[in-house]
Amino acid sequence: MTSFQVMPQDMEAIATGGAFLGTGGGGDPYIGKLMAQSVMAEKGPVTVISPDDVEDDWLCLPVCMMGAPTVMVEKLPNGSEAGSALAQLEAFLGRRADALICIEAGGLNSTIPFAVASATGLPLIDGDGMGRAFPELQMVSFTMHSVSATPMVLADDKGNSSIINAISNRWTERLARCQTVEMGGAALVALYPMSGAEVKRGILRHTLSLIKEIGETISAERNAHRNPAEALIRRLGGKRLFSGRVADIDRRTVGGFARGQALFKGMEADEGKSFRVDFQNEFLICRGDDGAPMAITPDLICALDADGGLPVTTEQLRYGLAVTMIGLPCDEQWRTPAGLDLVGPAYFGYNHEYAPLHSLS
Amino acid sequence: MYRLGIDVGGTNTDAVIMAGRSVLAGVKAATTEDVTSGVIEAMEAAISKAAVERSKITHVMIGTTHFTNAVIERKHVNPVAAIRLCLPATACLPPMVDWPEDLRQTVGGHRYLVRGGYEFDGREIAPLDIDELDRIAADISAKELKAAAITSVFSPINAAMETAARDHLMKRCPGLRVVVSSDIGRIGLLERESAAIMNASLLELSGRTVDAFGRALQAAGLSCPFFITQNDGTLMGAEMVREFPVLTFASGPTNSMRGAAFLTGESDAIVVDIGGTTTDIGAIQRGFPRQASTVVDIGGVRTNFRMPDVFSIGLGGGSLVRGTGGATSVGPQSVGYRITKEALVFGGGTLTATDIAVAAGRASIGNPAAVASLSGELVGEALAEIVQMLERGVERSRISPEPIPVIAVGGGSILMPERLGDLRVIRPENFAVANAVGAAIAQVSGEVDRIFSLANGLTRETCLKQAEEEAREKAMRSGAAPATITVIEREDVPLAYLPGNATRIHVKVVGEMDGVHA
Structure with a gap:
């Protein structure tokens, strides 16, 4: 058994690491961290188990937030929504869950499952469905393994809930998205019911220990007055894309998502160059002066504040902010044709062919 | 026509007399326990050094770290009834949940959650629960609390419920001082609520301090209006400070950086303020301090004030x-x-x-x-x-x-x-x-930061324009000369992960204080 305990104080590191793998989106994990800490103070620590220790016949359920993180920082959850969504999905399936899954190891959803795991006493499996943040519900590795997102339960703060059954995970996304708006812009959901065997096939492994380690690295480097970029690149096999200041930023709403692009003026070693990063909630494509891509989704593009060393979200980008952009290779599952169909550049409307991070200059 | 700038720091109280762009006299005195005698000493020394007629001093601008220090040192901080209009939402994290334990105890830990609040699109989460407010009013009277802070979910979009709750409480508890969060902060419930609670806990101190400043000026024969500098280096009238002491929290470093930029005529520079124990370093861009991108802790409490990025x-x-x-x-x-x-x-x-x-x-x-x-x-x-x-x-x-x-x-x-x-x-x-020069040259600002719904044919442009109008209006109400008002921040951020139609707009304008031509 390679399990470990997560204590309230560990949530600091998990939230920071989750913000980093949020690739600019996914929402600030702060609220989720506070929720997890306050539940843990009462109900105790969370046990995180390796996917290898999950029994094939277990029922495993992801629980997460769906909707706008900007709403969540203002209208905090009641606290019972996630537990209620979980209980109703269990009731519908006629079976209790054996373990919980984190659907998204980036942003707010990296911390929410810890609150639910502590409240229910269920173990949390070390891994997730994205290895980062993505904007839509079907964008998880489980989709590639034919796991259905439904039956899915959405629950709000007032006690409303609904069960969705859909013919595909894309349809689930469309139907659930409308309901979150009616529920006040954010809802807590339980979905993708799957067996332990399915978990072992589909899950991106050990991403929860990874975000904890990333958070600990960021904190240790900052305490030593170093920018964490170099240490993270070494540890994660990533690549320094550039350091620069925001010279222009353009945002607009297209099809319900915050899209935009930021232009950066290079600094330090990148003095004299310019860079462009396109985002749709998350950073999706990074290009140099000549327009040639330097990193493309689903590879990760992560931003650190060049001064303070903390992760930066697309919402925090503003004129003059200095950032260091880091590229990280995505999980191999995302580089398959099925993976690129779900989250490759074409899905987000870019004309570039995907090419792996380390093949680009 | 002269201006008197005063900076009350932890160690020193400084005063300058300025005419237009020139500094006629600058003096330092020791900060005193009662604040007032140090202010009088510095002010008198500056007036006599500059040899100006008192009647020709038209504006007095004061910068003070008094309120920040009160929170940091947990002194002069009063108990507050923290009331949140929210249920059934937000119950998972009660007011002051992320405060240091000692400060939470000083403020009393009186927390009340009430049915009410709004959704992001303006719908009510629940109608305001008046019966519950009555029970809270009885509890406030029984505990003899003197101040309350009311925070409604999404009050930056609609402040009506906060105002209604305030009016109701004030009827039930005569003499109760009530702060509503929409007057103080932006989107971000916990941060705005914490600022409102801290503000309420400082009301007695701010009243005493403003009175003391007023008496000190009167004793010095100055009858002109006086202003206090706020976080962003702009001014607010003394009466505003009585109501909103938290808005002065970061004025110290801001004044020092603005003053340094002014004294050298440099608009882009790095300011290094070396004191007795620490050195504060910050950058000036276009004459204003660069703002921190992250949240700022005051005495261990997370706030979302816009503060200068000082290291x-x-x-x-x-x-x-x-x-x-x-x-x-x-x-x-x-x-x-x-x-x-x-x-x-x-x-x-x-x-x-x-x-x-x-x-x-x-x-x-x-x-x-x-x-x-x-x-x-x-x-x-x-x-x-x-x-x-x-x-x-x-x-x-x-x-x-x-x-x-x-x-x-x-x-x-x-x-x-x-x-x-x-x-x-x-x-x-x-x-x-x-620092005192920074206070003397401070401008007046107006700010709007809230979510606009792009429904009913409203475009992003019309909403930006409306926000700018409101910000100008606010600046003029604070005393800005209309002709000098310029926009220094204009930003709109569409709400992520929601189908269209809502965008968060932030506009800030600044202008010269009417009658001051620096």
């Missing part, structure tokens, strides 16, 4: 210098305000950074003979360490590779060399009173 290092005139040959360290411990007794050059027995500067011939203060016997090696190493600390701090705040100047201000600025790496160092005249 502090443990180096000051009183920093202890220790070690010999190859292992010399400077700071972060310091003799602080006891420097005039404890430093070698002042006849004391402690080796400080100031002694090193004197031994190296950088400054002539106190008795240079007292440091004549220090080894050249020790002086050289300590000096190199000081320069390195300053260089590292300045590099962090550099906003571009352009060789912009470094402006050295503050009492400890004798530690600053003539150049720092490739950057030249400017020492303005009156460098010791830059």
Whole structure:
């Protein structure tokens, strides 16, 4: 058994690491961290188990937030929504869950499952469905393994809930998205019911220990007055894309998502160059002066504040902010044709062919 | 026509008299326990040094860290009823959940959650629960609480429920002081609520302080209006400060940076303010301090005020210098305000950074003979360490590779060399009173930050325009001359992960105080 305990104080590191793998989106994990800490103070620590220790016949359920993180920082959850969504999905399936899954190891959803795991006493499996943040519900590795997102339960703060059954995970996304708006812009959901065997096939492994380690690295480097970029690149096999200041930023709403692009003026070693990063909630494509891509989704593009060393979200980008952009290779599952169909550049409307991070200059 | 600028710091109270762009006189006095006598002393000294007629002083601008220090030191902080209009939402994290335990206890931990609040699109989460407010009013009376803070979910979009709850409580509890969060902060429930609670806990102190300032001015024969500087370096009227003391929280570093920029005529520079114990370093862009991108802690409480991005290092005139040959360290411990007794050059027995500067011939203060016997090696190493600390701090705040100047201000600025790496160092005249100058030149602002719904044919452009109009209106109400108002921040961020139609707009304008032409 390679399990470990997560204590309230560990949530600091998990939230920071989750913000980093949020690739600019996914929402600030702060609220989720506070929720997890306050539940843990009462109900105790969370046990995180390796996917290898999950029994094939277990029922495993992801629980997460769906909707706008900007709403969540203002209208905090009641606290019972996630537990209620979980209980109703269990009731519908006629079976209790054996373990919980984190659907998204980036942003707010990296911390929410810890609150639910502590409240229910269920173990949390070390891994997730994205290895980062993505904007839509079907964008998880489980989709590639034919796991259905439904039956899915959405629950709000007032006690409303609904069960969705859909013919595909894309349809689930469309139907659930409308309901979150009616529920006040954010809802807590339980979905993708799957067996332990399915978990072992589909899950991106050990991403929860990874975000904890990333958070600990960021904190240790900052305490030593170093920018964490170099240490993270070494540890994660990533690549320094550039350091620069925001010279222009353009945002607009297209099809319900915050899209935009930021232009950066290079600094330090990148003095004299310019860079462009396109985002749709998350950073999706990074290009140099000549327009040639330097990193493309689903590879990760992560931003650190060049001064303070903390992760930066697309919402925090503003004129003059200095950032260091880091590229990280995505999980191999995302580089398959099925993976690129779900989250490759074409899905987000870019004309570039995907090419792996380390093949680009 | 003269302006009197006063800065009340933790150690010193500074005053300057300005006419237009020139500083006629600047003086320093010690800050006193009662604040007022130090203010009177500095003010009187400045007036007599400048030899101006009191009746021609038309504006008094005061910068003070008094309220910030009250929170940091947990002094003069009163109990507050923290009321949130929210249920059934938000119950998972009650008010003050992320506060340090000692401050939460000082403020009393009186938390009430009530049915009410709004959704992001303006719908009610639940109608306001008046019966519950009545029960809270009874509890407030029984506990003899003097102040309350009311925070409704999404009140930056619609403040009606907060106002209704305030009016109801004030009817039930005559004399109760009530703060509503929409007057204070932006989107971000916990941060806005914490600011409202801190504000309510400081109301008694702010009332006493504003009264004391008023009496001090009256005693000095000044009958003109007075203003206090807020976080962003702009002014608010004294009556506003009575109601909103938290809006002054970061005014100290802001005034020092704005004053330094003004005194040198530089609009892009790095300001290094060296005090007795610490050095504050920050960048000025287009005459205003660069704002921090992250949240700012005040006394351990997370807030979402826009604050200058100031970086502090443990180096000051009183920093202890220790070690010999190859292992010399400077700071972060310091003799602080006891420097005039404890430093070698002042006849004391402690080796400080100031002694090193004197031994190296950088400054002539106190008795240079007292440091004549220090080894050249020790002086050289300590000096190199000081320069390195300053260089590292300045590099962090550099906003571009352009060789912009470094402006050295503050009492400890004798530690600053003539150049720092490739950057030249400017020492303005009156460098010791830059804070008070920053207060004297402060402008007036107006700000709007809320979510606009793009429904019913409204476009992003019309909403931006409406926000700008509202910000101008606010600036004019605070006393800005309409012709001088300009937009300094304009930003719109569509709400992520929701189908269209809602965008968060932030507009800020500033203008000259009517009647002041600096």
